Amino acid sequence: MRSCPLNCTAVKQQFRTCSRITKDVNQMSRGYPCQSILPGILPDYDPNDNEAGMKILEDLTENVYQIQQRVLEEIITRNAHTEYLEGFLNGQYEKELFERKVPVVNYEDIKPYIERIANGESSNIISAEPITELLTSSGTSGGQPKMMPSTAEDLHRKTFFYNLLVPVMNKYVDGLDEGKGMYLLFVKPEIETPSGLMARPVLTSYYKSNNFKNRPLNRFNVYTSPDETILCSDSKQSLYCQLLCGLVQREEVLRVGAVFASAFLRSIKFLEDYWKELCSNIRKGHVSDWITDSSCRKVVSLILSRPNSELADLIEHECSTKSWEGIIKKLWPRTKYIEVIVTGSMAQYIPTLEFYSGGLPLVSTMYASSECYFGINFKPLNKPSDVSYTLVPNMAYFEFLPVKKNLADTEKEAVETVDLVDVKLGQYYELVVTTFTGLYRYRVGDILMVTGFYNNAPQFRFMHRRNVVLSIDTDKTNEEDLLKAVTKAKHLVELLGFLLIEYTSYADTSSIPGHYVLFWELTNKGSNDLLVLDPKIMEECCSTVEESLDSVYRRCRRKDNSIGPLEIRVVKDGTFDALMDFCVSQGSSVNQYKTPRCIKSEEAINILDSRVVGRFFSQNAPSWEPF
Structure with a gap:
């Protein structure tokens, strides 16, 4: 038997309380003795062997704590001398030091490091393993797609993950x-x-x-x-x-x-x-x-x-x-079923899918992103509203920022992270990951709710993206970007003597492709005269909003044709007062009410639509270049 590079003896001593791991380590007779369960070494098995696949899933979900500790140990050990971690850890490897010294970060914090690699500097800035490509995220930074580091090993990790879906589906179908x-x-x-690395979804x-x-x-x-x-x-x-x-x-x-x-x-x-x-x-x-x-x-x-x-x-x-x-x-x-992601922003398409499906189940098998592949749906035939994902503990090291229900921005929550095994049933959290590819304590931006457990592995329902207000396809427009775009467009009507009193939006998916709708309440400056709107100016407002949105939106709109022309619906005077009255009647506080920048309530949309006095569409697709 070959010696194990992960030092199984030490592992058995460290995790001697876990009889299952010790038993499996002792029973392995081929390859590295801990290959079946320790992270970083992905088991090689026949995906058509349902028994073997389910055995791996049972191991992974029973030994969550031990595997998570081993994942973090391996990531820190590999990468402690990278420029990024060296600055916080000084070459040390302890988990406690990692959690105390390495900050929880957003993309803007790590963007300079990734850009240096894209421009030709060594991968060792953030990763001991060579970065082989950069994965572009549908989230954006400064109007451009985010770039996530990836390695050759990560492709094998994704293949392993995909293979785990097979025994789960075969169990039910x-x-x-x-x-x-x-x-x-x-x-x-x-x-x-510039470095020669490819950047792609x-x-x-x-x-x-x-x-x-x-x-x-x-x-x-x-x-x-x-x-x-x-x-x-x-x-x-x-x-x-x-x-x-x-x-x-x-x-x-x-x-x-x-x-x-x-x-x-x-x-x-x-x-x-x-x-x-x-x-x-x-x-x-x-x-x-x-x-x-x-x-x-x-x-x-x-x-x-x-x-x-x-x-x-x-x-x-x-x-x-x-x-x-x-x-x-x-x-x-x-x-037998339709396999599509129908959680998160994709839930808006469920009624249309059900219309076309003829009663077929809608199956969401997995939860993943550009940063990392996260979890598997262990009950794939559940209704979309009941879908939960079980995080696979050898994919990455997972932490969670507690979030108050319905809190849109967790930036205001100055709290410590919670480990995967310590999350509480019914609580909301923002996902934080440390990956094998050079992301450390990175805020993914997904808000999840704990719905249960599979063995010792928590199960999560995807609730929403932090700060995202509009999404049709892979676009994710947040409130700040929407405000910037509307601010640029409203200058066109201000030149005509109009003021934009208030606005909101919604993603209209009643037609294919869906499109953004903005409701604008306008008034004349200094007079009560009836609004006379110039269609060309309003169409230019639509185009200005689109040109001001990020690269992913503009790509979906121009290149992919997956988003239709943006629409502005001008509503009559007093419409947003009526919207406030409705929201207050539904339980909002008069003192704390502020106009929602995205409307999801069908009743609220009907209130706005009933007061529309003009509808205008963008006549030209916005400009777009990959970067």
Whole structure:
């Protein structure tokens, strides 16, 4: 047996109170003796072996405290001499010193270190392991995407995480090995930084990696979409080809989905627009000439293979009906569930998904971000409103900042962090992570509520993002950015003698794609004359707001077409007084009331809509460059 680099003897002494760990360490006979449970060394197992997968999950969730301690020890030991940690720890390794000396930080605090690496300095600024790429977050900083460090090892950690989803789904859904998944997956724009490192979204990173391309075929990895269609940089061609492949293989499809609910619904809308052309391709056995990506044409032609009038007629019959209610089940009759993220801001799409689904379960399997992959949904068939995620303790070291219920900004909470094993049922917390990739005590910005426990592992419900008021797709607009954008736009109407008295907003997802709606109450300066609004000026106000929003919004709006044109609805005088009256009637304090910058209540939106005197839309997509 090879010697273990993690010193199992020391580990057994340190954690001798945990009989399960000691037993497993003693029983291992191949490889490193502690490989099955100690963090930092990810177990290698057959993802189709449900028993092995569940055994790993049981180990991870039973030994949470020990694993978390080991994770932190390993991260500090590896990185104690990086520039960042050396400045706080002076090369020492104790957990107590780490928690006392290393500050809890936001992105702005670590941004200079990451920018230095992007500009060519050594990874050792923050990580002993080489930084191999930078993952762009949908959260923004100064109007630009945040960049999170990543290493080669982190890709293996993500693959391990994805594999853990397999035994969980197999526990609840039978026969997943008898067909394929129609998952609509896409890559997004990436750039090369001055250092030569690529900066790209986390899923683009994974789809372009060898871990994805060379993945072993198992029940979760057999897709109707060939890799060439997923990796196509033209999103329109990619989606068309993936839908065409999914329709041709409709009898093999057992599950459908996309990463986000918004992306899946955009795909359905695309299908509504292109089903006649797709049927024509199937009937003729020929791919449309506008599909010019050679890799896509070649691989899709192999799947299309021959004319199929019978299939084209069937799809035409289903798609030509007046209502598309239940269309997913009609087009893909063997489908067992729809897999999309429907928690957080994606919950707004649940009613529309249910309309199209034909009663299929909506499954959110995992909780992850650019910073780290966090947790798994151990009851995937639960209703979306009941979804909780169990944090996987060897993914990172987790801490939590206590948050008062409904408190939007935890900056005001001067409290100490709580360890993963010490969180309390029913309490709200902001997630703080220390990762293997160079983030130390980093505030993710997610507000979670503890809903229960799986073995010794806490389960959390995602409540909302800190400070985010608007979101349609991967965009996250906070109150400060919205205020800056509105402030720039209102100068245009002030030049005409109008004043912006008050404003609020909401994310309108009643159409696909959804779009931002701003309610403005305007008045004439120094007079009570009736408002006469210039449509061109108001449309320019819409465009100014859009140009002032961050890079992620502008990309979604211009490049991805995943957000529709921003709308300003001008309301008549006294509307916001009526809104205040409504909020007070619902329990708000008159003395402490302030206008909410985002409205979620359907009743409140109806109050505002009933007083609209003018509606205006942005006529041009905003400018956008990757960085």
